[in-house]
Amino acid sequence: MRRVQDSNGDRMLVEKTFDTGEALLNYAEGPTSGTPLVCLHGLTDRWQYFLPILPNLAMRWHTYALDFRGHGGSSRTPPYRYADHVSDTIAFLEGVVKKRAVIFGSSMGGMISLIVAGRRPDLVKAVIFGDASIKVEHVR
Template sequence: MTVQEALPGISEHEFDAGEVRLNYAEGPANGAPLVLLHGLGRRWQVFLPLIPALSMRWHIFALDLRGHGKSGHVTRGYQGTKYSDDVARFLSDRVKIPAILFGHSLGGMVGMWVAAHHPELVRSLILGDNMILADRIPTPMYAALFSGLRDIAQKHFPIDEIAKGIGRIELPLPGSGEAVFIRNLPGNDEAYLLSWARCVAQTDPDAYNMAIDGSALEGWNGEMVLQGISCPTLLLQASRELGGLMSDADVTLATRLLHHHTHVKFRTLGHALFIQQPEPVLRAVTNFMESLPE
């Protein structure tokens, strides 16, 4: 089934960002531009649970970041500044008017970078449970996750084997000495693991490598980036007990430094947020965007 058949009005295109060609999905021009940025090892399709509702009110652009999905790969080219340069060029050359940026995880950090360094391109910012203060993987759980996904991505298995491999990754749980297989975590059924596997199959292993060794966020200073953001910003914080990345310290700093902010904490959602439970996230995002001045 094509994208157009599954989502009427949504079509995929390519954009030349200079160093790399980016794949993106675009919806009908039903309102102000809303640009969706996925996390590490994902692709634009992770926003499918939200796109049908959001595309009725906003003009959706959902990118595959470099090294992800159908976008091009660049050896050792996955620094945060590279991702953000791609997005800034896309906003300037393709979107052409200030956009709402909604970034999840890595996509949230990219959105922060763009909003701080190119404020003329960003109308408002939505941060989906991304790190702010940390400049590398903050917990053993995510180190184990990214290492496991990297090892799987390097082997080019069929999709069903990738899904099984993801399910067999063992993660140390936050705040306890216990470990659990991904397949045994709530919500990680066969369909979810298969959809995740399609993302991993299209991810350059180098993107994982640079996250693991810290070079992806070389030069990151969350406090300085926050000081450069002037647009209205929504912070979506997942539960730390369920694997959330945005810490209370992140939120405290952000609410002190951001000029206009809204904070929503989801006590029953983990880091995946809308990927598995879209309704509460859709409600928070919609309320925030509808509150923005015309």
């Protein structure tokens, strides 16, 4: 566990790891204020992509920002298929968040968020996504 200052240098995030049984996922967690909001980054990013907006989000939400496997501080555990990112995200929601969450996904994270919501609506309260390339074969 490592404490990380947000981009304003004041509110603290705690960087942690979660073992899915197949991969170690690195993530940051903000103050526990409100509904869980899980941030999922794009293909070439890591959880720090969300640092500029996490302070404002943390005022209302219990924020989590996850590194997908093979990204940031998460383990380099192939394969890196969408199906693996979906399974990892579901395991994270079940094992760490433990409540219905809003998922905020950017690019690849947006596609993963939609697939997770479709497969496990019991874990997802809502989805916010942007710049997601949605293909039917990925959703099935």
